[in-house]
Amino acid sequence: MFALVRLAVIGFVFLTIVYFIVRIYMRSLEAERLEKLWEEEGRPGTMDDFVDRGLADYERSLRRKLIWLVYVVPTLLVAVLIYVVNFM
Amino acid sequence: MRLPSWKNVKRTLKVLLVLLVIAVLHYSLPQHDIVRITDTYEKRIDPGENRIFWAAPDIGNDPNVQNRDVFFIQAVRPNGKVIVYRNEDTGWGWPPYFKFDTSDLQAEASDLKSTAGNPKWVSITHYGWRNRFLSIYPNAISIKPVSGPDVRIIPWASIFILAALAFVLFMIRRMWLQFRERMVDPAIDNVSEVIDRVDSQADEAAERARGLWARFRAWLDTWRGKPRP
Numbered sequence: 001m002f003a004l005v006r007l008a009v010i011g012f013v014f015l016t017i018v019y020f021i022v023r024i025y026m027r028s029l030e031a032e033r034l035e036k037l038w039e040e041e042g043r044p045g046t047m048d049d050f051v052d053r054g055l056a057d058y059e060r061s062l063r064r065k066l067i068w069l070v071y072v073v074p075t076l077l078v079a080v081l082i083y084v085v086n087f088m
Numbered sequence: 089m090r091l092p093s094w095k096n097v098k099r100t101l102k103v104l105l106v107l108l109v110i111a112v113l114h115y116s117l118p119q120h121d122i123v124r125i126t127d128t129y130e131k132r133i134d135p136g137e138n139r140i141f142w143a144a145p146d147i148g149n150d151p152n153v154q155n156r157d158v159f160f161i162q163a164v165r166p167n168g169k170v171i172v173y174r175n176e177d178t179g180w181g182w183p184p185y186f187k188f189d190t191s192d193l194q195a196e197a198s199d200l201k202s203t204a205g206n207p208k209w210v211s212i213t214h215y216g217w218r219n220r221f222l223s224i225y226p227n228a229i230s231i232k233p234v235s236g237p238d239v240r241i242i243p244w245a246s247i248f249i250l251a252a253l254a255f256v257l258f259m260i261r262r263m264w265l266q267f268r269e270r271m272v273d274p275a276i277d278n279v280s281e282v283i284d285r286v287d288s289q290a291d292e293a294a295e296r297a298r299g300l301w302a303r304f305r306a307w308l309d310t311w312r313g314k315p316r317p
Binding site: 002003004006007021025028029031032078081082085086087 | 144147151180181185186187192229230262
């Protein structure tokens with residue numbers, strides 16, 4: 001029991017760190033993309049407004065929500081591994 | 089005597105680190121042996137100096153007892169050399185095989201025992217090393233009957249794990265480069281502008297900001313409170 005709790009706690013802390021790093025990275029990529037888009041569209045308004053609006057859209061997008069897979073995929077992987085190793 | 093140069097010390101440490109990573113991977117990744125099982129037995133084990141090469145007591149049992157019975161599987165390779173496997177739960181611990189079916193595996197192994205005259209060849213998936221000086225044994229994970237001693241097994245699991253590790257390293261590098269481009273470099277520009285204005289020793293500061301650590305420090309400084317106008 002203790003070993004399972006230990007794995008769950010360490011796994012949760014580790015994946016939370018990964019989750020936030022991936023979130024910051026994806027947002028940074030999106031901001032860079034928006035800055036380039038602003039240039040291409042002939043600089044409508046100020047760049048900050050354009051990027052802020054784009055990032056607000058991004059925060060509601062599916063791509064942003066898919067980052068939760070950081071938690072889902074390893075959990076599923078462990079479940080599949082337990083099945084394959086012990087019950088196949 | 090000349091002291092070793094810092095460059096050589098760093099190079100040596102890097103080589104040691106790479107060797108350590110390779111050793112850990114070689115120990116932990118699954119490997120397949122084609123063997124003939126000759127016997128199965130259990131033996132009491134009191135792990136000592138070789139403690140880290142033994143896994144956990146069966147899941148659900150008291151994890152604090154010092155000694156316990158461990159299952160073993162004796163086998164012969166096609167070339168006639170013998171190999172002994174241990175058969176232990178890894179449970180929820182390291183390496184992450186999540187193996188709980190030790191007793192079932194032992195029953196399968198007993199069922200597949202055969203003699204040299206009428207051999208039944210099996211593929212034993214295992215991790216770990218056999219070392220006579222440390223009395224350590226590879227841990228069997230699963231057993232599968234195969235048609236003969238020359239069967240070729242493709243190590244899909246290892247291929248997948250190594251590919252995943254390579255992908256993770258690649259992404260860490262991408263993330264680091266993105267972080268530097270978007271956060272650290274602009275911060276250095278800001279910092280050196282301020283220095284230009286305030287201090288005539290800008291050249292010296294730029295010199296210091298060249299190293300990676302200094303870039304990081306400069307980025308940290310951007311989080312400091314700015315003087316209000």
